[in-house]
Amino acid sequence: xxxxxxxxxxxxxxxxxxxxxxxxxxxxxxxxxxxxxxxxxxxxxxxxxxxxxxxxxxxxxxxxxxxxxxxxxxxxxxxxxxxxxxxxxxxxxxxxxxxxxxxxxxxxxxxxxxxxxxxxxxxxxxxxxxxxxxxxxxxxxxxxxxxxxxxxxxxxxxxxxxxxxxxxxxxxxxxxxxxxxxxxxxxxxxxxxxxxxxxxxxxxxxxxxxxxxxxxxxxxxxxxxxxxxxxxxxxxxxxxxxxxxxxxxxxxxxxxxxxxxxxxxxxxxxxxxxxxxxxxxxxxxxxxxxxxxxxxxxxxxxxxxxxxxxxxxxxxxxxxxxxxxxxxxxxxxxxxxxxxxxxxxxxxxxxxxxxxxxxxxxxxxxxxxxxxxxxxxxxxxxxxxxxxxxxxxxxxxxxxxxxxxxxxxxxxxxxxxxxxxxxxxxxxxxxxxxxxxxxxxxxxxxxxxxxxxxxxxxxxxxx
Amino acid sequence: xxxxxxxxxxxxxxxxxxxxxxxxxxxxxxxxxxxxxxxxxxxxxxxxxxxxxxxxxxxxxxxxxxxxxxxxxxxxxxxxxxxxxxxxxxxxxxxxxxxxxxxxxxxxxxxxxxxxxxxxxxxxxxxxxxxxxxxxxxxxxxxxxxxxxxxxxxxxxxxxxxxxxxxxxxxxxxx
Numbered sequence: 040x041x042x043x044x045x046x047x048x049x050x051x052x053x054x055x056x057x058x059x060x061x062x063x064x065x066x067x068x069x070x071x072x073x074x075x076x077x078x079x080x081x082x083x084x085x086x087x088x089x090x091x092x093x094x095x096x097x098x099x100x101x102x103x104x105x106x107x108x109x110x111x112x113x114x115x116x117x118x119x120x121x122x123x124x125x126x127x128x129x130x131x132x133x134x135x136x137x138x139x140x141x142x143x144x145x146x147x148x149x150x151x152x153x154x155x156x157x158x159x160x161x162x163x164x165x166x167x168x169x170x171x172x173x174x175x176x177x178x179x180x181x182x183x184x185x186x187x188x189x190x191x192x193x194x195x196x197x198x199x200x201x202x203x204x205x206x207x208x209x210x211x212x213x214x215x216x217x218x219x220x221x222x223x224x225x226x227x228x229x230x231x232x233x234x235x236x237x238x239x240x241x242x243x244x245x246x247x248x249x250x251x252x253x254x255x256x257x258x259x260x261x262x263x264x265x266x267x268x269x270x271x272x273x274x275x276x277x278x279x280x281x282x283x284x285x286x287x288x289x290x291x292x293x294x295x296x297x298x299x300x301x302x303x304x305x306x307x308x309x310x311x312x313x314x315x316x317x318x319x320x321x322x323x324x325x326x327x328x329x330x331x332x333x334x335x336x337x338x339x340x341x342x343x344x345x346x347x348x349x350x351x352x353x354x355x356x357x358x359x360x361x362x363x364x365x366x367x368x369x370x371x372x373x374x375x376x377x378x379x380x381x382x383x384x385x386x387x388x389x390x391x392x393x394x395x396x397x398x399x400x401x402x403x404x405x406x407x408x409x410x411x412x413x414x415x416x417x418x419x420x421x422x423x424x425x426x427x428x429x430x431x432x433x434x435x436x437x438x439x440x441x442x443x444x445x446x447x448x449x450x451x452x453x454x455x456x457x458x459x460x461x462x463x464x465x466x467x468x469x470x471x472x473x474x475x476x477x478x479x480x481x482x483x484x485x486x487x488x489x490x491x492x493x494x495x496x497x498x499x500x501x502x
Numbered sequence: 503x504x505x506x507x508x509x510x511x512x513x514x515x516x517x518x519x520x521x522x523x524x525x526x527x528x529x530x531x532x533x534x535x536x537x538x539x540x541x542x543x544x545x546x547x548x549x550x551x552x553x554x555x556x557x558x559x560x561x562x563x564x565x566x567x568x569x570x571x572x573x574x575x576x577x578x579x580x581x582x583x584x585x586x587x588x589x590x591x592x593x594x595x596x597x598x599x600x601x602x603x604x605x606x607x608x609x610x611x612x613x614x615x616x617x618x619x620x621x622x623x624x625x626x627x628x629x630x631x632x633x634x635x636x637x638x639x640x641x642x643x644x645x646x647x648x649x650x651x652x653x654x655x656x657x658x659x660x661x662x663x664x665x666x667x668x669x670x671x672x673x674x675x676x677x
Contacts, residue, residue, distance in 0.1 A: 054529055061525070065518045072515055075508060113526045120522060361512040386516060393519040400526055407533065 050478075051112040052104050058116035059096045066123020067092055069362055070147075073127050076363020077134040088151070092123060095158045106165045107475035111408065114474060117401045118452055118467045122157075122460070124394070125453035126150050127362065128374070128381050135368035144374045145455065153457035157464030164468030171472050175416045178231030185224030186267070188217040189284075193274055206277050206447070218280045219449075219462035222287065222427055223469070229288055230419035233295040236260070237415070241296040253300065261301070264288040265308050278316045278323055279434060279446030285309055286430055287423055294409070294422045323444075330444040344371045348380035348439050359387025374455040376447070379439045395436065398451075402429045405470050411477030421473045424466050580633055580659045580672035583626060588668030589615050597672075601627035604665060605638070618642050618666030626657060626670075633657045633672060642666060 067089040074082035082088070096119055103110050130147035168174070174181075192198035197208045207214050233240070240257050268285035272278060289305030316323040329342035339346065347370040354360060367373040367381035374381070383391040405425025409418045431448045438445035449459040451466075583602065584594040595602060595612060602611040605623035614623070620640035627634055636654035637644040644651050645664040657663060659672040 051529070058522075058525065058529070061522055065515070065522060068515060068518070072511055075511070113529055116522075117526065358513070358516070361508070362515065364512075386519075390516050390519060393516070393523055396523045400523070400530075404530075 050109050052100075052108065055103065055110075055112035055116065056100050058113060059100055059119060060093075062116040062120035062123065063089075063092050063096050066120055066127065069124055069127035070130060072361075073131040073134065073363040076361055077131065077138065082130070091151070091155075092119075095155065098162060099158065102162050102165050103471065106169075107471055109475045109478040109480070110471045111404050111474035111478065113400065114404050114467065114471055117397055117404075118464070121394075121397055121401075121452035122154050124382075125378065125450075125455070125460075126154065128367075128378055128385070128453070129455045131363050131365075131385065132367045132374040132378075132381055134363070135366060139366070139368055141368050142371065144368075149457070150455055150460065153460045154464075156457070157461045160461060161464040161468035161471075164465055165472060168469070168472055171417050171420065171469070171476055172414060174227050174420070175231045175234070178228055181224040181231075182228040185221040185228060188221040188224065189267075189271060189280075191217045206275050206280055216456070216458040218283075219458045222283065223424075223462060223465060225284060225287060226291075226420060226423040226427065229291045230416050230423060232260070233291055233419055234415040237295040240292065240301075241298060253298070253304075261288070261292065261304065261308070268309075269312055272312050272316060276316075276320055276322070277447055278313070278320075279448040281312070282309070282434070282446065283427065283430060283448060287427055290426045291419050291423045294419055295415070326444045326446070330438075330441060333441070344377065345439075345441065345445065347371070348377050349441070351377075351380040351384040352440070355384040355387045355391070357388050359383075359385050359390055361385060375449065376435070376445075376454070377439055378450055378454050379436050382453075383439075394453075395432070398428070398432045402426075402432075404474065408470060408474040408477040412473060413476075417473055417476055421470065421477075424470055424473075428463075428466070580674055582673045583612075583670055584673050585612075586662070586669045586671055588666070590668060594673070597628075597633070599628060601625050604670075605640075612670075614666065614668055616666040616668050619668065623665050624663070625654075626663075627654075629654075635663050640665075 067085070070088060071081055071085055074080060074085065099115055099119070103115065126147045129144075129150050133144050133146045136142050136144050191208050192206050194208075206218055207216055209215070240253060240260075264285060268281045271284065272281040275281075285305065285308075289301060292301045292305075293299070317327050318324065325341060328338055329345045332338055333342035333345050333349070351365070351367060351370055351373075354365060359365070362385050365381070365384040367377075367384055370377045370380055379391070379394075382394055386394070402425045405421050405428065409421035409425065412418050412421060428451050431451050434443065434446055434448045435450045435454075437443040449456055451463045452460065454460075581597055582594050583597055585591055590612070593612070603622060603625050604610055604612045604614065604619075605621050606614055606616065606619050607621040610622065620638070620642070622638045623640040624644045625636045625638055627636065633656070634654045635644065635646060635651070635657040637651050646655055646657070647661050648664075657672060659674055661671060663670050
């Protein structure tokens with residue numbers, strides 16, 4: 040005799056508070072260890088930093104208890120820990136640059152400031168977004184917003200080009216990457232659009248080689264998304280951003296229709312632009328060469344960044360050089376694009392894997408929220424946002440470790456950069472709201488069956 | 503600060519990272535493994551009451567925890583519901599005074615592994631001493647004696663109810 044009891048989520052607010060405290064202590068500890076490693080003394084601002092981090096964590100905890108009492112208890116601790124680790128590593132790279140004078144990089148102060156802005160925006164999302172379904176009203180507004188944001192760097196005067204990609208805008212000396220904000224807008228748009236069109240897109244079509252193909256007339260949306268990704272690729276010469284937007288659309292299409300054919304079609308459609316980028320764009324060609332053969336004498340000097348990153352990984356070994364003891368300053372952009380190499384050097388393979396697991400758990404929580412949520416819009420939005428985080432981690436870590444060619448994306452919550460950090464905090468806020476909707480007990484009942492079902496003792500099933 | 507302390511702190515930090523990961527996984531343990539199958543062979547009162555421990559199930563079952571008190575009404579002659587066709591063929595459920603939910607969702611009393619059944623497909627319940635079967639808005643419908651039903655209809659012993667590929671009927675069992 041056996042009965043099956045499905046899992047009912049508990050609020051677990053105390054667990055979240057303890058995990059947040061754990062995350063703050065670990066993250067601030069990392070900052071202290073960096074100071075100890077670099078200059079044999081605790082950093083001067085450690086007290087202020089620790090109190091600031093604790094206050095922000097407390098604010099998050101209070102707002103979550105107030106506005107999203109059933110939210111997932113681990114999303115925010117994971118995000119807080121990642122953010123604090125990133126700040127510690129940026130400080131480590133900065134201090135190393137000060138000590139050895141190879142390069143210059145901004146201190147962690149800027150990143151702390153952006154982290155405060157990010158946390159405040161996350162709290163704002165939790166306070167003002169009472170129901171995620173309200174976002175569905177802004178489906179087409181977010182489409183326009185996303186398109187405008189994405190094309191903003193092309194406007195002469197405010198757009199600026201860095202490292203071969205025109206994905207920045209700078210206004211009055213402050214630069215911003217609008218694509219980061221655009222990905223939230225597009226996730227909302229795709230979710231709102233696909234939830235109303237998924238039945239048509241999932242209609243039966245011809246079956247070729249074991250996969251269902253969609254009808255020709257259903258190719259419209261994917262062609263538009265593809266054209267848009269191409270525009271980004273050609274005019275902004277950025278393969279990473281282009282891949283992220285097209286990948287987001289294809290994966291959300293897959294989640295909406297549950298048909299593998301869309302993934303296959305998407306991968307095939309992205310091949311020509313990838314080949315085009317690899318053959319026609321100078322900086323992408325260099326990156327492919329550096330992916331395949333960075334250590335030969337012909338390529339060694341042009342692939343300096345990836346080579347130094349690899350030496351950093353090797354220097355880290357299994358247990359790492361120790362926080363504040365490595366030489367991440369040898370790698371160009373060690374605080375942003377190559378922050379994973381800096382982590383792998385100072386924390387070693389053991390720490391780098393822990394870091395990857397933190398990301399894995401974060402993405403898993405997003406997808407779990409997508410599964411648990413009762414409306415299609417929420418499922419698509421949570422799935423899409425989770426996928427964006429996963430794709431960024433894969434592309435960046437894969438690029439640094441030479442699994443795939445380097446592309447210009449940032450590691451969420453870790454890499455130095457205000458626009459990325461702030462937008463990822465907004466995503467964290469939306470995910471907390473979605474997980475609250477997914478775990479709320481009322482959402483788990485069927486109308487008319489709720490009370491009697493829950494109070495019913497299960498009759499015995501004899502097999 | 504001595505070199506040794508620093509090494510200890512460094513190792514302690516990596517250890518703390520892993521402890522954090524493991525604690526998170528432990529917090530999620532229930533959620534990761536989803537539904538739990540409870541074997542009810544032992545008379546463990548805590549387990550007996552688990553279905554009632556939901557957020558709204560404060561007033562736990564008064565009727566039905568004791569199988570002997572389930573059948574008090576002599577009018578009700580059917581005592582068991584059996585599955586006569588489909589993947590669960592041979593399964594039998596003892597009828598109580600509580601409704602039986604049939605479908606693919608793990609919350610159901612009779613969980614069907616049947617592609618043609620809906621998550622919450624149908625409900626079998628007792629009304630005025632008579633057993634009824636009700637379709638819960640399923641996609642493929644519920645058939646009673648070959649006829650598709652709407653809403654609830656009487657479910658007499660011997661009548662065949664078809665849900666997807668599964669057929670069930672009521673039996674007069676030994677009391």
